[in-house]
Amino acid sequence: MTDPTVSDEETMTEGAAAAQEAGVGREFLRVSLEDLAEAMETRQSEYANPDEPLKFKIYRGLPRRPLTTRVPGVLGAVEALDDPALSTLLRYGYGISRQEFDTNGTWPYHRMVASARCLFAVQLYVCLADGVYHYDAPHHALVLLREGDHRPLLARATGTAGAPPEAVFVLSGLFAKAAYIYRDYAYRLCTQEAGLLTGNLDLVARAMGLRARVHHQFLDEPVNKLLGLDPDEEPALVVLPLHLAGAGAGDPRRTETETAAALSATVDPIEPQVVRSGLAVARACPRLTAVNRASFRTDTAGFAAAEPAPPVRPAVAVGSGREPLALPATEVPDPDLAQVLRSRDSGPGIFRPVASRVDGLALWARLARTRTGVGSDAVPAGAPVPVEVYLTVADLIGVPAGCYWLDPATGALHPVGPGSPTGPGTDALTAIERVTIPGPVFQHMNAVVHLVVDRDWAFDTFGDRGYRVLNQEAGLLAHRVCVAAAAQGLSGRIVNAYHAEGVRAVLGLTEERYAPVFQILLARTGPGGRVIVPVEPEAAE
Structure with missing residues (x-):
């Protein structure tokens, strides 16, 4: 959890504060993409690092819901997101795929999805009709954080209406997991990994006859409060409702405006579970903290309407005298x-x-x-x-x-x-x-x-x-x-x-x-x- 004795002002360097005034997101992209020397100037060694957190986020003393390990070797459509289907989706969507042993021993665990140095900074939370859970990947179990059906609250937080989903997945970025090595640069790594996991959960869901809807925009405060997350240490990054195919996953927009403060007031607080680490992110990572805080949304009226991105075209792609290669009619079967x-x-x-x-x-x-x-x-x-x-x-x-x-x-x-x-x-x-x-x-x-x-x-x-x-x-x-x-x-x-x-x-x-x-x-x-x-x-x- 963020050190309560450190004020917001003390977490910001003069450079980070100036960047925030100029548009902290644009400035952070410039640094993290265009100026690697500056982005990596505070990088720490991954060896014998006293700030290294535990390999996995584990909740202790809370009710656990074991999931069956008898999952199919081939993915196929399901008629309901029952316990076996949920187990399969989590196993292939986020689960541990193998262990590797080498001379340095720093990257021993691997998932179905790539993770920077196998740090597994992104966490997965599962909201079902009976409660809100954290997915404990190494033990393939769900840990109950709070009881009750909170899917409607998440719909309000994303500004959507329509048929309730079978489940809502929330991906968060546990910054200390990457920041103990990469400091501010961890924000790039965590948001990249959130996208990689979203892509995999979508692929697995599709193979099982489910449809996902990706929400980058949502009210941060109530979602973080629902999951018991410290917004400086582990903010929610993606909200992902899952519907059965044909069950109305279009998520029409709500007409009324929701505010983060009002919706958050309806959520009882729960104590954040912190992965043991010697790192206070807000103090050690001022640029990361600035861009993270600047991204928070306070009301759904500010959500951007979906518009196609303009195409990114190279200057010499057309009219260069070099003819394009037409995609051959090659028969390529879908993989297992x-x-x-x-x-x-x-x-x-x-x-x-x-x-x-x-x-x-x-x-x-x-x-x-x-x-x-x-x-x-x-x-x-x-x-x-x-x-x-x-x-x-x-x-x-x-x-x-x-x-x-x-x-x-x-x-x-x-x-x-x-x-x-x-x-x-x-x-x-x-x-x-x-x-x-x-x-x-x-x-x-x-x-x-x-x-x-x-x-x-x-x-x-x-x-x-x-x-x-x-x-x-x-x-x-x-x-x-x-x-x-x-x-x-x-x-x-x-x-x-x-x-x-x-x-x-x-x-x-x-x-x-x-x-x-x-x-x-x-x-x-x-x-x-x-x-x-x-x-x-x-x-x-």
């Missing part, structure tokens, strides 16, 4: 999602590809499918996600090497970029390598995906909450990209250590408003010195 999630991998600590031959046409087709819209308050239902996919091909069967923009309407690949901002004759992959901070090995890399957003659209539409929206929408798509890669045996490594200006140059993007917020390396990798122990589900009959 359960198996893909169990095998999904970000590669070893040092991302070191091995030489491999990969069907580029199949990967291309799978990437084209990721563009289907998800019900979200960031865009109209069914519209493409407001994030553009750029593909740099190094070695894919059937796709020439080079940089491409993936047309969300047709699936065509448009050649883009001048080819090299670093000198004549430089191939596209080498150009990307040169604007990536040294670490991953690029030899034998198959491809690199960049996800690009329009930062001006996000901040003009959502204000300082736009930082969350950008990272969470891009994270949703990033997980789909990683699943598409995993379906073909590729590791997908999300790498934030790149120079955004250099990436824009390689991709032919001439305006700074276009922000490459994700870089994902795709290749086959070896074990890299790891001993991997999968946590296989006990198959249901």
Whole structure:
């Protein structure tokens, strides 16, 4: 919990306070994306760090609801979100997939979803008809936080009406889990991870015949109070109602305005459960605290109406003399999602590809499918996600090497970029390598995906909450990209250590408003010195 002896003013540096006046969300995006030296200047070692919290958030002394471990090996449609279905959804949506043992022992636990250094900063809360729960992933159980049906309150907090959902999931960012290493930069990591988890929960829900509605906009105070969260230490980031297919998941807007103060007054407080850590986030992370607080919503009248994001188009994608590649009519079956999630991998600590031959046409087709819209308050239902996919091909069967923009309407690949901002004759992959901070090995890399957003659209539409929206929408798509890669045996490594200006140059993007917020390396990798122990589900009959 935040140190009560530290005032708000004392948590802010002069620079952070000035940034807040100028638009703290925009400024934080500039620092966290464009100026890595400044973003990482307070980074701490992950080894022998006295601020390191426990690996998992565990509630003690509260009623527990064990979930069955007998979950199906293949995901299929369900008729109700009963206990077995809920167990399956949580197991594949958020559960632990394996343990890894290596020489340093710092990344032992892995989920179905990528997490920065496996820190698992994002927590999952489940609101059902009988109560509000925290999902205890390592023990695959629900911990009861408060009794009663609070789904109507969450509908009011999101400014929506309509049929009650089967359940409402809430994702929160437990900042200390990442901030003990990354300090202020943890806000980028937590919002990215919230998007990745949202993307996975959506995929698993779809496979089970459920439909999710993503709410980036909601009244923060009552949602945090409902879950017993300290808004400086662990704020709610995403509200995700789940409906059975065809049960009216459109979530029409309420006509009356709700205020955070009035709705919060209807919620009895519960004591926040704090993960043991030597870190007081509000004091140690002034920039993070400033952008987090600036994003809070106080009434539903201020929620932005859903409008499509303008397309992010490279300067030379059209009319460059290089013809687009039409998506071939390739028959690519849907993957066994359960198996893909169990095998999904970000590669070893040092991302070191091995030489491999990969069907580029199949990967291309799978990437084209990721563009289907998800019900979200960031865009109209069914519209493409407001994030553009750029593909740099190094070695894919059937796709020439080079940089491409993936047309969300047709699936065509448009050649883009001048080819090299670093000198004549430089191939596209080498150009990307040169604007990536040294670490991953690029030899034998198959491809690199960049996800690009329009930062001006996000901040003009959502204000300082736009930082969350950008990272969470891009994270949703990033997980789909990683699943598409995993379906073909590729590791997908999300790498934030790149120079955004250099990436824009390689991709032919001439305006700074276009922000490459994700870089994902795709290749086959070896074990890299790891001993991997999968946590296989006990198959249901």
